[in-house]
Amino acid sequence: MSHPVSPLAPAHLPILPAIPGVRLATAEAGIRYKGRTDVLLALLDPGTEVAGVFTRSRCPSAPVEWCRERLPGGQARALVVNSGNANAFTGLKGREAVALTAGIAAEAAACRPEEVFLASTGVIGEPLDARKFAGVLDRCAAGATPDAWPDAARAIMTTDTCPKLATRRVRIGDVEVTLNGIAKGAGMIAPDMATMLAFVFTDAAVAAPALGAMLARGTETSFNCVTVDGDTSTSDTLLLFATGRAGNVRVERADDPAAEPFRRALDELLVELAQLVARDGEGARKFVTVEIEGAESDRSAHRIAMSVANSPLVKTAIAGEDANWGRVVMAVGKAGEPADRDRLAIWFGDVRVAAEGARDPGYDEAAATAAMKKDEIRLKVDLGIGPGRARVWTCDLTKAYVEINGDYRS
Amino acid sequence: MSHPVSPLAPAHLPILPAIPGVRLATAEAGIRYKGRTDVLLALLDPGTEVAGVFTRSRCPSAPVEWCRERLPGGQARALVVNSGNANAFTGLKGREAVALTAGIAAEAAACRPEEVFLASTGVIGEPLDARKFAGVLDRCAAGATPDAWPDAARAIMTTDTCPKLATRRVRIGDVEVTLNGIAKGAGMIAPDMATMLAFVFTDAAVAAPALGAMLARGTETSFNCVTVDGDTSTSDTLLLFATGRAGNVRVERADDPAAEPFRRALDELLVELAQLVARDGEGARKFVTVEIEGAESDRSAHRIAMSVANSPLVKTAIAGEDANWGRVVMAVGKAGEPADRDRLAIWFGDVRVAAEGARDPGYDEAAATAAMKKDEIRLKVDLGIGPGRARVWTCDLTKAYVEINGDYRS
Numbered sequence: 001m002s003h004p005v006s007p008l009a010p011a012h013l014p015i016l017p018a019i020p021g022v023r024l025a026t027a028e029a030g031i032r033y034k035g036r037t038d039v040l041l042a043l044l045d046p047g048t049e050v051a052g053v054f055t056r057s058r059c060p061s062a063p064v065e066w067c068r069e070r071l072p073g074g075q076a077r078a079l080v081v082n083s084g085n086a087n088a089f090t091g092l093k094g095r096e097a098v099a100l101t102a103g104i105a106a107e108a109a110a111c112r113p114e115e116v117f118l119a120s121t122g123v124i125g126e127p128l129d130a131r132k133f134a135g136v137l138d139r140c141a142a143g144a145t146p147d148a149w150p151d152a153a154r155a156i157m158t159t160d161t162c163p164k165l166a167t168r169r170v171r172i173g174d175v176e177v178t179l180n181g182i183a184k185g186a187g188m189i190a191p192d193m194a195t196m197l198a199f200v201f202t203d204a205a206v207a208a209p210a211l212g213a214m215l216a217r218g219t220e221t222s223f224n225c226v227t228v229d230g231d232t233s234t235s236d237t238l239l240l241f242a243t244g245r246a247g248n249v250r251v252e253r254a255d256d257p258a259a260e261p262f263r264r265a266l267d268e269l270l271v272e273l274a275q276l277v278a279r280d281g282e283g284a285r286k287f288v289t290v291e292i293e294g295a296e297s298d299r300s301a302h303r304i305a306m307s308v309a310n311s312p313l314v315k316t317a318i319a320g321e322d323a324n325w326g327r328v329v330m331a332v333g334k335a336g337e338p339a340d341r342d343r344l345a346i347w348f349g350d351v352r353v354a355a356e357g358a359r360d361p362g363y364d365e366a367a368a369t370a371a372m373k374k375d376e377i378r379l380k381v382d383l384g385i386g387p388g389r390a391r392v393w394t395c396d397l398t399k400a401y402v403e404i405n406g407d408y409r410s
Numbered sequence: 411m412s413h414p415v416s417p418l419a420p421a422h423l424p425i426l427p428a429i430p431g432v433r434l435a436t437a438e439a440g441i442r443y444k445g446r447t448d449v450l451l452a453l454l455d456p457g458t459e460v461a462g463v464f465t466r467s468r469c470p471s472a473p474v475e476w477c478r479e480r481l482p483g484g485q486a487r488a489l490v491v492n493s494g495n496a497n498a499f500t501g502l503k504g505r506e507a508v509a510l511t512a513g514i515a516a517e518a519a520a521c522r523p524e525e526v527f528l529a530s531t532g533v534i535g536e537p538l539d540a541r542k543f544a545g546v547l548d549r550c551a552a553g554a555t556p557d558a559w560p561d562a563a564r565a566i567m568t569t570d571t572c573p574k575l576a577t578r579r580v581r582i583g584d585v586e587v588t589l590n591g592i593a594k595g596a597g598m599i600a601p602d603m604a605t606m607l608a609f610v611f612t613d614a615a616v617a618a619p620a621l622g623a624m625l626a627r628g629t630e631t632s633f634n635c636v637t638v639d640g641d642t643s644t645s646d647t648l649l650l651f652a653t654g655r656a657g658n659v660r661v662e663r664a665d666d667p668a669a670e671p672f673r674r675a676l677d678e679l680l681v682e683l684a685q686l687v688a689r690d691g692e693g694a695r696k697f698v699t700v701e702i703e704g705a706e707s708d709r710s711a712h713r714i715a716m717s718v719a720n721s722p723l724v725k726t727a728i729a730g731e732d733a734n735w736g737r738v739v740m741a742v743g744k745a746g747e748p749a750d751r752d753r754l755a756i757w758f759g760d761v762r763v764a765a766e767g768a769r770d771p772g773y774d775e776a777a778a779t780a781a782m783k784k785d786e787i788r789l790k791v792d793l794g795i796g797p798g799r800a801r802v803w804t805c806d807l808t809k810a811y812v813e814i815n816g817d818y819r820s
Contacts, residue, residue, distance in 0.1 A: 059743030059751040089739045091752055091768035124736025125769050229722045231737075232744035312639045312722065312807075313815055320816035326534025327641075329499045333469030334642035341469040342501055358501035359535050397722075398816070399809040405723055406730035406808070 008279035008287045008375060008395070009162040016167045016180045018146035020203045021045035021243025025140035025148060026155035029132045032084030032122055037155040039133065041140040042079040042199070043109055048243045050076035050117065051211035053219045055236035062087045062094030063118040064235060066102065070114055074208030076241055077111035079199060080137065081156045083184075084122040088234040093127045100130040108141040119197050119237045121158055121184065152182055156197060159186040159404060164276040168265040173258050175248035177204035179265055183273040186228070186282045196223065198238045198273050204262060205244035206251040213254035214263050215240045222270035225302075225392040228281035229401070230310035240266075278393040283400030286318050288393065291380040295388030300337040302390040307335035308379065315397035318377055323368035325353045332381060343384030348372060418689040418697045418785060418805070419572040426577045426590045428556035430613045431455035431653025435550035435558060436565035439542045442494030442532055447565040449543065451550040452489040452611070453519050458653045460486035460527065461621035463629045465646035472497045472504030473528040474645060476512065480524055484618030486651055487521035489609060490547065491566050493594075494532040498644040503537045510540040518551035529607050529647045531568055531594065562592055566607055569596040569814060574686040578675040583668050585658035587614035589675055593683040596638070596692045606633065608648045608683050614672060615654035616661040623664035624673050625650045632680035635712075635802040638691035639811070640720035650676075688803040693810030696728050698803065701790040705798030710747040712800040717745035718789065725807035728787055733778035735763045742791060753794030758782060 022044060026037040052071050054064050080101055087094050102113040109116070120128065153163035164183040169176060185196035206214075215238065223238060244250065251259040279287050290309045295301035308314055311331040317324035325346045332339055342357035349371030352360050371377070432454060436447040462481050464474050490511055497504050512523040519526070530538065563573035574593040579586060595606035616624075625648065633648060654660065661669040689697050700719045705711035718724055721741040727734035735756045742749055752767035759781030762770050781787070 055743075056746065057740070057743030058746065058749040059739050059754070086736075089736060089751065089754075089764070089768060091766060093768065124739060125764065127768075231721050231723045231740060234736075234740055234743055311641050312811075313641045316812050316816035319812065322816075326496075326499060329469050329534060330467065330641060330644055333465075333467030333644055336466070336468065339468040341499065344469070344499075354499070354535065356501060357499060358503065358537075359499075396816075397812060399812045401722075402726050402729065402807060402809045402812060406726035406732075406806075 005161045006280045006284055008284060013150060013163065014165055014167055016149035016165055017178055019178050019180055019201050019243065020245035021048060022201045023144035023146055024152045025144040026151045027136050027140050029082065029136045031082055031128070031132060037151065038083045039136060040081040040152050040155040041105065041108070041137055041144065042152070043141060043144050044077050044079070044241055045243050045245060046077065048076050048241050049074055049206060049208040049211055051208055051215045051240045053215055053238045055233055057232050057234045059089065059234055061120060061235040062090060062098045063120045064237060066098045067117050067237065067239070070117065073114055075115055076117055077115035078105050078109040079117045079239065079241070080105045081119045081197065083156050083158050085120060085126055085128045086122050086124050086235050087120040087128040089125045090127050097128040097130040101133055104130070104133045104137050108137040117239055119235070121156065121197055121235055124234065149180060149182065156182065156184045158184065159282055160184050160280055161186070162280055164273060164280070166269050166272040168269050170261045170265040172204055172248040172251065172262050175246050177202055177246040177248060177262065179269050181269050181273050183277060185277040186280050196233055196236045196277060198223065200240045200269065202242050203244070203246040204242050204251070205246065205248050206242045206259070210251050210254045211240055211242055214266055218267045218270045221267060222274040226274040226278045227306060227309050227392065227394050228278060275393050278395050281395035282404045283398040284395030285398055286396040287376045288318060288395060289378045289391060290394065291378065291391050292383070293380065293389045294383040294385060296338045296386040297388040298390055299388070301388040302392070304332055304335045304337050304381070305390045305392040307331045308381070309392050309394035312397055315394070318372070319396035319398045321369065321372040323348045323353055323372050328379065328381060338385060339383055340385055345382040345384065347380040349374065349378055415571045416690045416694055418694060423560060423573065424575055424577055426559035426575055427588055429588050429590055429611050429653065430655035431458060432611045433554035433556055434562045435554040436561045437546050437550050439492065439546045441492055441538070441542060447561065448493045449546060450491040450562050450565040451515065451518070451547055451554065452562070453551060453554050454487050454489070454651055455653050455655060456487065458486050458651050459484050459616060459618040459621055461618055461625045461650045463625055463648045465643055467642055467644045469499065469644050471530060471645040472500060472508045473530045474647060476508045477527050477647065477649070480527065483524055485525055486527055487525035488515050488519040489527045489649065489651070490515045491529045491607065493566050493568050495530060495536055495538045496532050496534050496645050497530040497538040498534045500535065500537050507538040507540040511543055514540070514543045514547050518547040527649055529645070531566065531607055531645055534644065559590060559592065566592065566594045568594065569692055570594050570690055572690055574683060574690070576679050576682040578679050580671045580675040582614055582658040582661065582672050585656050587612055587656040587658060587672065589679050591679050591683050593687060595687040596690050606643055606646045606687060608633065610650045610676070610679065612652050613654070613656040614652050614661070615656065615658050616652045616669070620661050620664045621650055621652055624676055628677045628680045631677060632684040636684040636688045637716060637719050637802065637804050638688060685803050688805050691805035692814045693808040694805030695808055696806040697786045698728055698805060699788045699801060700804065701788065701801050702793070703790065703799045704793040704795060706748045706796040707798040708800055709798070711798040712802070714742055714745045714747050714791070715800045715802040717741045718791070719802050719804035722807055725804070728782070729806040729808045731779065731782040733758045733763055733782050738789065738791060748795060749793055750795055755792040755794065757790040759784065759788055
């Protein structure tokens, strides 16, 4: 199954520079797809530190459990990602497949299995035949290069219509360091496909606990602010690897002032990757930014924003280019957070459609309709009761989403 | 806009008997629709007691606020329901429209405005011109009859494709009493339409506080167990009127043993009406019963059931007749409730597709596919960790849902 490239995809892929200490290779392991790459091996120099954030699902995949158990070690030498099979809901066989994959990768990378990190995306509930990685990962290791970023981003795709890459360059003290990231995700989980995965690599020297704190904070305002369908994958994985090869004074603490530019660059890069996921949402034709202001607190604002961004009725209205503020009121009301109906104001783009709990006296249907015709829609709500604010990103809900997720096996 | 009758609608409408103390009339008030009735007046004999349950939305409609304020009085003499305009998010004008409608109805019914109950469904955010009820409600009152139940159920429809009625007859002590109910609802709220409303009438003599307790309990296992799209209306209203004309010994307490058959009949009737709403869900082609067993508690089971029933990916899979248990695992996992992946078992119809956290060893694709082809799908999950159970009803998510809610104004 393949779908045309999202109309919201960037016109050009960014060019990612090499990162000292990182080499990449991809291959066709034949897990599920034919005629395309489906496995990525990243080799990491000795001394690479690692942090991760994972799905909150109570039914996580076997690779997620593997990574969680290995993280406290803080050291990584290899990353293996396969597409086509998520190795989720596969019971004991899933754990065996993970151990076998890590063993094969450890031999290829000349490291210990505990230093191998894994992620899988694709079919749920089907055993993953990890024996297919034998030989394949050896050849990958032999041919790994520092510049295979576009290939890496492609090998991890499932229902994605385009590869997702981002890069930043920044200084820690006097030393220039680089951050590269790749991601995939189109539905949070899909037919027999999809999930959200992201991997960030840097040559900065940062201690694993500091990396972990920075990544957790950055996730709050990036990947935790994006939704396509509100469905949380069993396999969501975000990993950050720091090779330390740039030679900066090692950052020991997340709040080290010298690391501020690095933290900011990391935050930006995570936001860029998260937005790319919403832009490539299954069936998406509109990229939507939901901004909430005037809520009781930031936390309350975030909940209201997610209630709006996950509402099927708001998302179908946007697909229909209908400035339907009644549905926005509904979604604010159902969030269960403090709100005063008679203080609400709502904007589509720059057009205020509602104020003081009723239609804006100066409401202009033509202006509102023009705002809805754009590819990128900003939907703002001011609750008028406090200082809380939040911003999340989503896409519209189209017939193509139902087609991709409903008609696939029929 | 009109859509073909849901394939899940009952083949025949039930015939509702007269209820002593209740007379009904409908009319065309011209609120929004042309060539169809859009207002219902129910006249209730003196002494009628009333209870109600309303939306949990923090942005409720003006009629919901009116009813909430009048409920403590416990007395009702008239109900006015209009379709076409929800009188929600209409600010001060909304409150004025409600007061004006109650005044007009009170004159027509020769009662006090405080004894008039109101519900509105339709467009959100447009002022309701209540002056249109003048004259109309007078004529309704003059022509009200005890047998206009099908007309009543039709007058309150919006995107509904069929009227929804149910009836029960039961004894309190030696006295036979009747319960009649009508409902509407297709999306929880829709383009410029829809919401969930239900009205139940009985000739039993039951004190308002007892009615309230019975209704609250009955709602938990009926209307709170049904979802079409997870979007909560600003206007959801369920009212129960008891005229007392049957002449039974007045029920003073909800736990009166003599009222047990009545309570059971009420519960059944509410479930029947709630199921009718899911069967007429916008675009629905499949009626889905989600059963959760083996959860930590009933409350936990209910949350998991709603997570499954609201998942776009589960609902699109059902639309595609795909026995996609991986998505069920996802939806169980994202509920955030206690679960042990490796104890999960999942059934579609009678076919166990997964057991002990993996595909069922005896999985038969043909049998699973056959189960998915049916109009009515039972989806069962056993979590295997406790005694908690719950059952909720929903429908599939089809392209027609997106069409109804997205293409309407374009």
